[in-house]
Amino acid sequence: MNIDLSRRSFLKLAGAGVVATSVGAMGFGESEAAEIAHVRAFKLKTTTETRNTCPYCSVACGVIIYSKGDSRKGETADIVHIEGDADHPTNRGTLCPKGAALKDFVKSPTRLQHPMLRKPGSDTFERISWDDALDRIARLMKDDRDANLLAANAKGIPVNRWTTVGMLAASATTNETAWATFKFAKSLGIVGFDNQARV
Amino acid sequence: MTNSWTDIKNTDLVVVMGGNAAEAHPCGFKWVTEAKAHRGAKLIVVDPRYTRTASVSDYYAPIRQGTDIAFLNGVMKYCIDNDRVQWEYTKAFTNAAYLVKDGFGYKDGLFTGYDAEKRDYDRSTWDYVIGDDGFVVTDPTLQHPRCVWNLLKEHLAPYTPEMVERICGTPKEKFLRVAEMISECSTPTKTMTSMYALGWTQHSHGSQNIRAMAMLQLILGNIGVRGGGMNALRGHSNIQGLTDLGLMSHLLTGYLTAPTEKDEDFETYMSTRQFKPLRPGQTSYWQNYRKFMVSFQKAMWGDAARADNDWAFNYLAKLDVPSYDVLRVFELMHAGKVNGYLCQGFNPLLAFPNRAKNTKALSNLKWLVTMDPLETETARFWENHGDFNPVDTASIQTEVIQLPTTCFAEEDGSLTNSGRWLQWHWAGGTPPGEAKHDTYIIAQIFLRMRELYRTEGGAFPDPILNLSWDYADENEPTAEELAREINGRALSDVMDPADPTKVLVPAGKQVVNFSQLRDDGSTMSGCWIYSGCFNEQGNNMARRDNHDPDDTGTYLGWTFAWPLNRRTLYNRASADLEGKPWDPSRKLLEWDGAKWTGYDIPDIAPTAKPGDVGPFIMNQEGTARLFTRGMMRDGPFPAHMEPFESPVANVFNLKMRGNPVSRIFEDDAKQLGLSDEFPYAATSYRLTEHFHFWTKHNRVNAALQPEFFVEISEELAQERGITNGGWVRVWSKRGEVKAKAVVTKRIRPLICDGKPVHVVGIPLHWGFTGSAKKGFGPNSLVPFVGDANIETPESKAFLVNIEPSTPPKDKEGIA
Amino acid sequence: MDSPRTAVSNPPVQPMESNLTQRDLVRRSATSELPPPDRQLTPVAKLIDVSKCIGCKACQSACIEWNDTFPDIEENVGVYTNPHDLTENMFTLMRFTEWVNPETDNLEWLIRKDGCMHCADPGCLKACPSPGAIVQYSNGIVDFIHENCIGCGYCVKGCPFNIPRISKVDHRAYKCTLCSDRVAMGQGPACAKACPTQAIVFGTKDDMKKHADERIADLKSRGYANAGLYDPPGVGGTHVMYVLHHNDKPHIYADLPDDPKISAVIEVWKGVTKYTGLAAMGLAAAGAILHGLFGKANRVEPEDEVSAEKLVEEAEDLREGA
Numbered sequence A: 001m002n003i004d005l006s007r008r009s010f011l012k013l014a015g016a017g018v019v020a021t022s023v024g025a026m027g028f029g030e031s032e033a034a035e036i037a038h039v040r041a042f043k044l045k046t047t048t049e050t051r052n053t054c055p056y057c058s059v060a061c062g063v064i065i066y067s068k069g070d071s072r073k074g075e076t077a078d079i080v081h082i083e084g085d086a087d088h089p090t091n092r093g094t095l096c097p098k099g100a101a102l103k104d105f106v107k108s109p110t111r112l113q114h115p116m117l118r119k120p121g122s123d124t125f126e127r128i129s130w131d132d133a134l135d136r137i138a139r140l141m142k143d144d145r146d147a148n149l150l151a152a153n154a155k156g157i158p159v160n161r162w163t164t165v166g167m168l169a170a171s172a173t174t175n176e177t178a179w180a181t182f183k184f185a186k187s188l189g190i191v192g193f194d195n196q197a198r199v
Numbered sequence B: 001m002t003n004s005w006t007d008i009k010n011t012d013l014v015v016v017m018g019g020n021a022a023e024a025h026p027c028g029f030k031w032v033t034e035a036k037a038h039r040g041a042k043l044i045v046v047d048p049r050y051t052r053t054a055s056v057s058d059y060y061a062p063i064r065q066g067t068d069i070a071f072l073n074g075v076m077k078y079c080i081d082n083d084r085v086q087w088e089y090t091k092a093f094t095n096a097a098y099l100v101k102d103g104f105g106y107k108d109g110l111f112t113g114y115d116a117e118k119r120d121y122d123r124s125t126w127d128y129v130i131g132d133d134g135f136v137v138t139d140p141t142l143q144h145p146r147c148v149w150n151l152l153k154e155h156l157a158p159y160t161p162e163m164v165e166r167i168c169g170t171p172k173e174k175f176l177r178v179a180e181m182i183s184e185c186s187t188p189t190k191t192m193t194s195m196y197a198l199g200w201t202q203h204s205h206g207s208q209n210i211r212a213m214a215m216l217q218l219i220l221g222n223i224g225v226r227g228g229g230m231n232a233l234r235g236h237s238n239i240q241g242l243t244d245l246g247l248m249s250h251l252l253t254g255y256l257t258a259p260t261e262k263d264e265d266f267e268t269y270m271s272t273r274q275f276k277p278l279r280p281g282q283t284s285y286w287q288n289y290r291k292f293m294v295s296f297q298k299a300m301w302g303d304a305a306r307a308d309n310d311w312a313f314n315y316l317a318k319l320d321v322p323s324y325d326v327l328r329v330f331e332l333m334h335a336g337k338v339n340g341y342l343c344q345g346f347n348p349l350l351a352f353p354n355r356a357k358n359t360k361a362l363s364n365l366k367w368l369v370t371m372d373p374l375e376t377e378t379a380r381f382w383e384n385h386g387d388f389n390p391v392d393t394a395s396i397q398t399e400v401i402q403l404p405t406t407c408f409a410e411e412d413g414s415l416t417n418s419g420r421w422l423q424w425h426w427a428g429g430t431p432p433g434e435a436k437h438d439t440y441i442i443a444q445i446f447l448r449m450r451e452l453y454r455t456e457g458g459a460f461p462d463p464i465l466n467l468s469w470d471y472a473d474e475n476e477p478t479a480e481e482l483a484r485e486i487n488g489r490a491l492s493d494v495m496d497p498a499d500p501t502k503v504l505v506p507a508g509k510q511v512v513n514f515s516q517l518r519d520d521g522s523t524m525s526g527c528w529i530y531s532g533c534f535n536e537q538g539n540n541m542a543r544r545d546n547h548d549p550d551d552t553g554t555y556l557g558w559t560f561a562w563p564l565n566r567r568t569l570y571n572r573a574s575a576d577l578e579g580k581p582w583d584p585s586r587k588l589l590e591w592d593g594a595k596w597t598g599y600d601i602p603d604i605a606p607t608a609k610p611g612d613v614g615p616f617i618m619n620q621e622g623t624a625r626l627f628t629r630g631m632m633r634d635g636p637f638p639a640h641m642e643p644f645e646s647p648v649a650n651v652f653n654l655k656m657r658g659n660p661v662s663r664i665f666e667d668d669a670k671q672l673g674l675s676d677e678f679p680y681a682a683t684s685y686r687l688t689e690h691f692h693f694w695t696k697h698n699r700v701n702a703a704l705q706p707e708f709f710v711e712i713s714e715e716l717a718q719e720r721g722i723t724n725g726g727w728v729r730v731w732s733k734r735g736e737v738k739a740k741a742v743v744t745k746r747i748r749p750l751i752c753d754g755k756p757v758h759v760v761g762i763p764l765h766w767g768f769t770g771s772a773k774k775g776f777g778p779n780s781l782v783p784f785v786g787d788a789n790i791e792t793p794e795s796k797a798f799l800v801n802i803e804p805s806t807p808p809k810d811k812e813g814i815a
Numbered sequence C: 001m002d003s004p005r006t007a008v009s010n011p012p013v014q015p016m017e018s019n020l021t022q023r024d025l026v027r028r029s030a031t032s033e034l035p036p037p038d039r040q041l042t043p044v045a046k047l048i049d050v051s052k053c054i055g056c057k058a059c060q061s062a063c064i065e066w067n068d069t070f071p072d073i074e075e076n077v078g079v080y081t082n083p084h085d086l087t088e089n090m091f092t093l094m095r096f097t098e099w100v101n102p103e104t105d106n107l108e109w110l111i112r113k114d115g116c117m118h119c120a121d122p123g124c125l126k127a128c129p130s131p132g133a134i135v136q137y138s139n140g141i142v143d144f145i146h147e148n149c150i151g152c153g154y155c156v157k158g159c160p161f162n163i164p165r166i167s168k169v170d171h172r173a174y175k176c177t178l179c180s181d182r183v184a185m186g187q188g189p190a191c192a193k194a195c196p197t198q199a200i201v202f203g204t205k206d207d208m209k210k211h212a213d214e215r216i217a218d219l220k221s222r223g224y225a226n227a228g229l230y231d232p233p234g235v236g237g238t239h240v241m242y243v244l245h246h247n248d249k250p251h252i253y254a255d256l257p258d259d260p261k262i263s264a265v266i267e268v269w270k271g272v273t274k275y276t277g278l279a280a281m282g283l284a285a286a287g288a289i290l291h292g293l294f295g296k297a298n299r300v301e302p303e304d305e306v307s308a309e310k311l312v313e314e315a316e317d318l319r320e321g322a
Helices: A002-007 A018-025 A099-106 A130-148 A175-188 B005-010 B026-039 B068-081 B087-093 B148-156 B161-168 B172-186 B206-219 B239-244 B266-271 B285-304 B307-315 B326-334 B355-363 B438-456 B479-487 B666-670 B699-704 B714-720 C058-067 C123-127 C154-158 C190-194 C205-221 C264-275 C283-296 C302-321
Strands: A048-053 A062-068 A078-084 A116-118 A150-152 A158-161 A165-168 B013-017 B042-046 B059-061 B192-196 B230-232 B340-344 B367-372 B399-404 B413-416 B421-425 B494-496 B499-505 B589-591 B596-598 B680-686 B709-713 B727-732 B735-744 B750-752 B755-757 B759-764 B798-804 C025-028 C044-049 C093-100 C107-114 C134-137 C142-144 C200-204 C228-230 C240-244
Touching: A048 B421, A078 A099, A078 C058, A078 C190, A099 B699, A099 C058, A099 C190, A130 A165, A130 B340, A130 B399, A130 B438, A158 B307, A165 A175, A165 B326, A175 B239, A175 B285, A175 B413, A175 B438, A175 B479, B005 B026, B013 B172, B026 B042, B026 C205, B042 B172, B059 B172, B068 B148, B068 B161, B068 B172, B068 B206, B087 B206, B161 B172, B161 B750, B192 B206, B206 B230, B239 B413, B266 B285, B266 B307, B285 B307, B326 B355, B413 B479, B699 C058, B709 B714, B714 B735, B714 B798, C044 C205, C058 C093, C058 C190, C123 C134, C123 C154, C123 C264, C154 C264, C190 C200, C200 C205, C205 C228, C205 C240
Parallel strands: A165 B340, B013 B042, B013 B192, B042 B059, B192 B230, B340 B367, B367 B399, B680 B759, B709 B735, C044 C240
Antiparallel strands: A048 A062, A062 A078, A116 B399, A150 A158, B413 B421, B494 B499, B589 B596, B680 B798, B709 B759, B727 B735, B727 B798, B750 B755, C025 C134, C044 C200, C093 C107, C134 C142, C228 C240
16 A cells, blocks of 8 residues: 555645646647647656655655656655645645755765774774674663663662663654663663754 | 634734744744734734844834843733733732742842752742741732742832843844834734743743743733633644654653652652642542543553553653753763764754764763664765765764655655644655655554563563554554544553443543543553544544634634644633633633533533633642742742853843853753853854754755855854855854854844844854755854753853855865 | 746656657747747746846756756855856856835835846847857747857847846856746746746736736735736736736846836847858858947947857857867
């Protein structure tokens, strides 16, 4: 069910408004004789559509991601365009200057590609493997927790409080990521745990 | 938001104050233009700057930043003085008639019980008179001098139009025009909406700003109705979701609260949370707290959470302070008391106040882990960029691990928008390079730590070893699995309370919503308010029926809204005491003689009789609070407080600085500036072309507003010899920035308490990474002090000085 | 009860024929004998309601992304208008004007989306010496056919709104196409679809005029007595129109011409092409004739002539080189 929905909603909004008449009047849908088109080739032709929402502000406008290739078929999906979803009740296809340029966020030259390590005192990042990075983080965290977890207060009441390591969660991640993150941080006893809601 | 974006089209008057909706939320603001086009709605903007929202307003009034309470109190007084009150609503649906203890009072800018040394109030007198029957004593005639209504009138008395002008700098006639337009919405058939954002929260008295408007909306009868409400336009796409899910120091999920050291065991914890009704027959929904809490503990720790071990209550950390909020954590870090820090998609170096302090704090860490799709200044806080980041790299001994994550376009899952809609989205692109999902990263760190605890043992390993982690591939839980866990399911058969022989939910099945959660360990649910999002009907967050019968703007078939797919909170208040809509043309709900029916999911028991049960079911009172007892640290009524750094003294108490009960650390108190040295009132904000620090990585947005600037009036430019487009230096007690000057008619000096106040506007976006030109953020200048209730930094009102300058220099040798 | 909006359906991804073809041309630059089109498309228009515009620049963003252009990241020079002018990489631009209304003493922040007006009587097309470099479709869209462009810059001179810009890279003229590629697929222009408040809407010109009437009535009810539609007759009307709150003085909106007309020089040049199809002439000859014509016009500054000449030469070099 979800896969179909992700592509295209066949529910059309009622009340087409002024514009629908113009589309009809221009003869849209007529079969044209093969003729050299003057206009630029339509760049969304044969792309894959995926429903998504804008990751910036909390209006959460509907967007459609257009890609060459379909990740659900196991192909590499290269995003070529992102545009507002006309079926979405809030934005109805519109987007703001940030949302309208989402493609260049996804494809920004400063998107991170690899785990990196900056050693103490160094003036540069160097590549590190995922395994090494994750093992290192787990080691650093466990050692600090073992050394600094306050298991009980002066009255002997269990408090399970770990104040020497803190965490900021990201308010652009999904609810599902947030729940996994919540479980992780709260089970460790991290109390210095916050997100952008506070600032 | 109490209402939804699409509901704004139903309003008659939009007040944008404490926000800049057209710039920060353009596609949500669309619904303001719809209301204007089809209802003839008017738009009022009250702001220190003439913003792009103001450019399409019907009326604009300037205000000095940080004085919104005085303005709103003035409007409330105007409404009461001119009998512009929705009386029936106010009497029935608020606590106006409740009697307050004799000891409570207000004098010289302070409420009863102030202790200057502790910077705190003894709030014991801020409470109701409780009768012998255990309920609050009321006077429905509103005659009693100690009823909330009369105390409120007394409290508002000083806020005359003249006083508003003196404090806010809003010319009296402009204030009166705004007050008049607002007061017209006291009739049941005219509605106003409040759209606000960080312009109200980022103050040391931010919570009280919002409270003042909420009270105004209540006496106008505008809460719970179509086109009304208190609409917090939240920032990030899922800041609502992360708050709902409790990713904060003092919260658990669904607004369950983290235990403190006072909560020595589970029963003690429960005893202060299962609120009993304060008036007869009221719902007081938090009486169900135990069901949600036990189901939460079961979601966390499964079989390890049992009745005989207090549902693993001791696995939870107990707080010794109200919260380890970001200011407290960075204070501790600055003091060398934090060793490690994880930053999942956040840029604290530029987001938290007092950048110099942040740099020092981060430099004290032994290690820092960042997870982000993009470069951030925080991940590179140790890198020298000349004036833009003047650090001594070699001396910084912090180990930094930077992990590349996917972004929205490469992952499935839901985000909760400002209107509480949980909307599912699907991955449309292949992640770049080796970027991984956050769920993979979190799972991997967790599993590796758990393995270390299994093999090595260590400090109190139980909550880690027993954490429920039951996923098809434990290395990377899927979004669907996590969503199902949030919704909750039956762990053993859940029986129907009406017929104990009937199985309501068989073991293993998803609960339909939180009404099926139990406190006996037979159910689990990660976040009770989200329950219903992914039940046996499937993923309700992925629903895409965009029909809207009768054009109400409700869209019940589109995705899922918490709670219970309800679109407007407190919607029972849209109908009168007989259950008829206040405005028949704007019906939301109606009592049909037996039950509530209408366009939305009722925010009350479906068969709760209209005359009996109040609409504010989450409150013990069943009514909304004009007087909020001791629930807020800085007062049961909003009172004017100046920012900590203000160009003028508090007219109610010349010696009082900022919020008298805000927490301020010693070193930060020393770093507060005074107006003789820093005469100009600065404020910070985001521009519509940008989204925080992300879009400086986007060539398109970088081109639309390429370079850091500050905005000042023509008068200030003349006073300081500053030319339009020229370089200026702006400095506060805590740091300096260099910027281009935009000299504009959109900012004009305000006359406050007889003297001119110049406003300096400082947008945020720039840093030293990305496509945009290198620049600074306002946080170099912002004081390290927060709101008294929630610790949101005072980024919207502080003091600076300004002078013409030369361009900043990058690191030598870098072009 | 909704306002008209540009997007009623999402763009197609299945292969479809373009609906704008050579046979829909009603005008072609430097071409005297164009066969009449065998059908008349319904005239379209983009309506820009300045009073609903929030100056967010979503139109600029959407334009950049749809047309794959790369505007420079410039400096701040004390204004919100960025880039500072239209360029070959920025086909549309929000121009910001802080105007104090002398009648009310209130500040009004006038924000106008600048770009090609798609004149019914297009000065650019008439000035263009290169056959088929500028065309006009029967729906009103004026489009540049870049492979036919010689980069002479006379379209810039011919435009009463100062819109086209010559690329420093490929020496060809660029401007808003009204997203002819989208319109050909039954979609509205990218800017109009994106516009958050639908201050920009797209449809048939008749419908847009009707919508404008409603908007003007609303503005008059809010005290803008001179609200009106900008559809200037001097260029035969336009297929990009504005609703202005102060239609009695268009110039306050960042120098929008009060009464735009095609320069007389262009009308003369149009006469020349009647007798001598440019195709018959060498490019250098065309340049010489143009030099002669424009040299006599007092509107053309000497440096413009020099640069125009230079551009014609460069265009030739470019062609020869290729």
